[in-house]
Amino acid sequence: MTTDIDRMIEEALQGEEQALFRETAREPGFFGQALGVFDGRAGWANVVLMVAQTAAFFFGAWAAWRFFQADTPLSALHWGLPASVLILGSLVMKMALVPVVQANRMMRELKRLELQIAVARKG
16 A cells, blocks of 8 residues: 555655665564564563463463363362463463554554655755
8 A cells, every 4th residue: 555655755765765665664464563573672572471371371271171071169160260360361461462563563653754754854
């Protein structure tokens, strides 16, 4: 989706600036944005968070399986509470990455805006 301002900026740029503009102008898809949380200086922390989230989900699903197979109320309580805590905890951990995706989108737009200002000053 190219707008007139995008076309005018691209025409005003030369060489390396044009390549930078093309890189920032194109909006990555959902999976590109989701995988983008693992890049940069804080990427390792997001990897650790996703590993912990995945482990919590699988242990929660296993506990939920045991909950549904329970014969007594005490056994159901023994497996049901950890299942619900682990599954809800995994959801909270996954939702902690949503602000990172939004921050990445905002940074991309700010870079695009900086490029537009640089072009306006040049011309």
